[in-house]
Amino acid sequence: MELNFENITKSYKNKQVLKGISLTMGTGVYGLLGPNGAGKTTMIRIMADVLRPEKGSVTYNGNDIYAAGDEYRANIGYLPQDVSFYDDFTGRDYLEYSAALKGMEKKRAKERIGELARSVGLSDDLNKKCTAYSGGMQRRLGIAQALLDDPKILILDEPTSGLDPYERIKFRNIISAYAKDRLVLLSTHIVSDVEQIAAQIMMMEHGIIQHVKTCEEYIRMMEGRVWLVNMPAEQLVDYQNRAVISNVRAKDGCMVVRVIEDAKPDGGAVQAVPTLEDAYLYLFNYLPEKNGR
Amino acid sequence: MSLFRFELRKLLLNKKTLFLLICLLILYSVVGLTSTMFLIGGNDSYRAYEEAATDWEGTFDSEKAAEAEKIYKEVSARYGTDARMIARSVKDQPEIILAVNYHAYAERVDEYWIGTPPESTDEPYGIALLQDKIAELERRGQRNSLEYREFSASLQRLEELGEPQFANTLLWENLFNNWGEHMMQFLLFVPLTFVIAPVFAMERSCGMDNLILSSRNGRRKIVTAKLLSVLVASTVVVMLYLTATFIFGFLPHGSFHGWDAAIQSIPTYAQSMFQFKVWQLAAIGAAWLIFTGAVYSLIICFISSRMKSRIGTAGVSLAVLFVNVALAAMGDTVTQRLGALVDFGLANVTMIKEVFGGYKAFNVFGMSVGYPVMAIFILGIFAILAVWGIYRGQKNRTV
Ligand SMILES: Nc1ncnc2c1ncn2[C@@H]1O[C@H](COP(=O)(O)OP(=O)(O)O)[C@@H](O)[C@H]1O
Numbered sequence: 001m002e003l004n005f006e007n008i009t010k011s012y013k014n015k016q017v018l019k020g021i022s023l024t025m026g027t028g029v030y031g032l033l034g035p036n037g038a039g040k041t042t043m044i045r046i047m048a049d050v051l052r053p054e055k056g057s058v059t060y061n062g063n064d065i066y067a068a069g070d071e072y073r074a075n076i077g078y079l080p081q082d083v084s085f086y087d088d089f090t091g092r093d094y095l096e097y098s099a100a101l102k103g104m105e106k107k108r109a110k111e112r113i114g115e116l117a118r119s120v121g122l123s124d125d126l127n128k129k130c131t132a133y134s135g136g137m138q139r140r141l142g143i144a145q146a147l148l149d150d151p152k153i154l155i156l157d158e159p160t161s162g163l164d165p166y167e168r169i170k171f172r173n174i175i176s177a178y179a180k181d182r183l184v185l186l187s188t189h190i191v192s193d194v195e196q197i198a199a200q201i202m203m204m205e206h207g208i209i210q211h212v213k214t215c216e217e218y219i220r221m222m223e224g225r226v227w228l229v230n231m232p233a234e235q236l237v238d239y240q241n242r243a244v245i246s247n248v249r250a251k252d253g254c255m256v257v258r259v260i261e262d263a264k265p266d267g268g269a270v271q272a273v274p275t276l277e278d279a280y281l282y283l284f285n286y287l288p289e290k291n292g293r
Numbered sequence: 294m295s296l297f298r299f300e301l302r303k304l305l306l307n308k309k310t311l312f313l314l315i316c317l318l319i320l321y322s323v324v325g326l327t328s329t330m331f332l333i334g335g336n337d338s339y340r341a342y343e344e345a346a347t348d349w350e351g352t353f354d355s356e357k358a359a360e361a362e363k364i365y366k367e368v369s370a371r372y373g374t375d376a377r378m379i380a381r382s383v384k385d386q387p388e389i390i391l392a393v394n395y396h397a398y399a400e401r402v403d404e405y406w407i408g409t410p411p412e413s414t415d416e417p418y419g420i421a422l423l424q425d426k427i428a429e430l431e432r433r434g435q436r437n438s439l440e441y442r443e444f445s446a447s448l449q450r451l452e453e454l455g456e457p458q459f460a461n462t463l464l465w466e467n468l469f470n471n472w473g474e475h476m477m478q479f480l481l482f483v484p485l486t487f488v489i490a491p492v493f494a495m496e497r498s499c500g501m502d503n504l505i506l507s508s509r510n511g512r513r514k515i516v517t518a519k520l521l522s523v524l525v526a527s528t529v530v531v532m533l534y535l536t537a538t539f540i541f542g543f544l545p546h547g548s549f550h551g552w553d554a555a556i557q558s559i560p561t562y563a564q565s566m567f568q569f570k571v572w573q574l575a576a577i578g579a580a581w582l583i584f585t586g587a588v589y590s591l592i593i594c595f596i597s598s599r600m601k602s603r604i605g606t607a608g609v610s611l612a613v614l615f616v617n618v619a620l621a622a623m624g625d626t627v628t629q630r631l632g633a634l635v636d637f638g639l640a641n642v643t644m645i646k647e648v649f650g651g652y653k654a655f656n657v658f659g660m661s662v663g664y665p666v667m668a669i670f671i672l673g674i675f676a677i678l679a680v681w682g683i684y685r686g687q688k689n690r691t692v
């Protein structure tokens with residue numbers, strides 16, 4: 001399986017939101033990380049065929065997805081960023097309606113709805129109105145909807161927003177198990193959502209995919225760039241304005257500050273073990289600031 | 294199939310819409326009831342009228358006409374010549390109403406023989422008038438002109454129909470008033486607009502478009518399902534109107550009297566060239582409203598597929614519905630230049646009185662085509678264009 005973006009651009013009015021996205025995705029989990037406004041949702045909408053690019057083409061196994069039309073969309077499961085519902089639909093209605101939209105057979109739809117309701121923990125709530133669901137429940141219902149027809153391509157736009165920590169963990173497990181032989185694209189601005197499950201992580205900013213690497217590669221990239229510095233609390237305020245700080249901890253009346261910096265900072269800094277979050281800060285905060293300085 | 298069931302539920306079988314339908318049903322029943330109750334005083338007056346009228350029904354009788362004329366003169370001296378004013382003033386005197394009606398009938402018989410005044414802008418009507426026009430065309434050697442053929446056909450038709458007869462069709466007149474006047478458009482087509490308007494616009498306003506457009510059936514099958522549900526919904530609403538006004542129009546007096554008369558006995562249809570019985574016109578009128586309601590609904594559906602909100606859709610749809618009323622109100626110059634638009638605008642074409650009440654014909658490449666056929670043809674084209682536009686729009690739609 002191969003999904004290919006070829007120089008995709010998209011503008012709203014005169015603001016270019018996607019500036020030439022080219023990339024190839026195969027099977028596995030892809031994380032799409034980037035700050036708000038980076039263009040993640042726009043890219044995902046193009047992939048889900050609800051938005052058309054201005055230039056460039058998206059192909060699935062070599063075929064243009066807009067030419068393939070119904071045939072391409074039959075492979076998609078899509079969780080939009082804003083899940084919405086009809087006023088008088090219950091959770092079950094919503095899933096049955098989605099099944100009808102996907103052209104699923106009645107019997108199979110019924111089985112899948114039962115299965116998925118169990119795995120997202122909504123079995124007891126299926127007969128309640130969707131509009132009475134909490135944010136997290138709505139999101140989980142949306143996830144069930146996206147998984148309904150066993151799609152070859154699963155596209156999730158900020159799937160974890162509104163989920164509590166336990167629900168997030170459950171979600172990650174569902175996705176990990178699901179991703180075999182399939183393509184899962186998951187957008188988020190929360191690093192921990194993807195660091196454990198994504199085979200490839202794409203860092204997106206200002207409508208450009210800046211990097212596509214594995215989590216390990218990002219961490220390796222950060223070696224020698226993350227430091228722990230001890231300093232008195234009074235100095236911290238001033239220091240914060242000059243450096244990108246990923247964490248501050250109080251220890252023995254002193255502050256242990258985790259700093260992102262290309263060169264070793266003054267004052268007895270020691271190297272720390274980098275994480276993906278450090279890479280995120282490095283790429284989206286440290287580098288832009290440094291270039292601006 | 295199952296997609297259709299959901300679409301029907303979203304459009305019609307949900308609590309809000311069903312509640313609206315119940316309100317409409319009540320409204321329609323009240324309209325049917327009041328229109329018939331105030332037709333001619335109470336039930337007793339109608340009974341008396343029906344009894345008295347049996348003596349007068351049938352072919353033209355000059356003695357009765359003279360008698361009616363006398364009564365009419367007395368009444369009009371007192372209440373003026375406006376027939377409706379008279380009817381209101383003498384509600385409880387059925388014999389007088391009968392005489393006034395017979396007097397009007399006598400005038401229609403005259404018109405049948407002599408014709409409408411030459412300065413009238415309507416289609417020429419009346420034996421003598423048509424004969425004159427035909428003779429004139431013959432004198433000018435225009436036997437092959439379209440006009441000549443039209444007038445000859447009209448004359449032949451009039452002779453076949455024969456002199457109008459007098460019949461008591463009061464209750465049916467009331468029914469056709471309810472079904473075929475502007476009032477019907479406000480009572481039926483305006484609410485229909487609000488029922489159909491959300492069909493596509495709601496997906497946009499509530500954000501479900503994301504899901505629909507990204508799904509396999511979200512760009513073609515869903516359109517079919519929505520179109521079917523729109524047709525069902527419009528038929529249901531129209532049927533509601535037809536049945537409620539029918540039942541409550543006849544129920545209070547418990548009579549269908551006049552069902553078998555020729556429609557030429559009904560004042561509004563006196564000049565109709567269609568050889569229908571009253572009951573046939575009722576059946577055709579009902580079918581006509583269902584048909585035009587369906588076409589109008591498809592047009593709303595098209596508008597809805599291009600709009601973001603239900604209210605916006607309703608606004609544009611109502612503008613489309615009433616555009617020709619506005620045009621016609623602008624005066625003769627506009628009417629002449631945009632005649633087709635006025636004739637086939639929805640506000641006209643949905644009224645059975647306009648379509649079946651006269652004999653308008655249109656010149657289509659040298660053929661003379663009657664109004665109803667032409668209307669079906671043009672509405673058919675509207676419907677096909679709307680459906681095509683909806684499918685195309687959904688194929689290319691984005692969020
Ligand atoms: N419908 C729209 N009209 C105008 N601007 C838009 C629209 N959708 C998105 N944008 C703009 O495009 C940019 C990228 O948005 P989006 O793709 O939603 O980013 P992300 O999902 O990464 O937060 C933002 O600056 C946003 O303001």
Ligand SMILES: [Mg+2]
Binds near residue numbers: 040041042081157
């Ligand atoms: Mg987004």
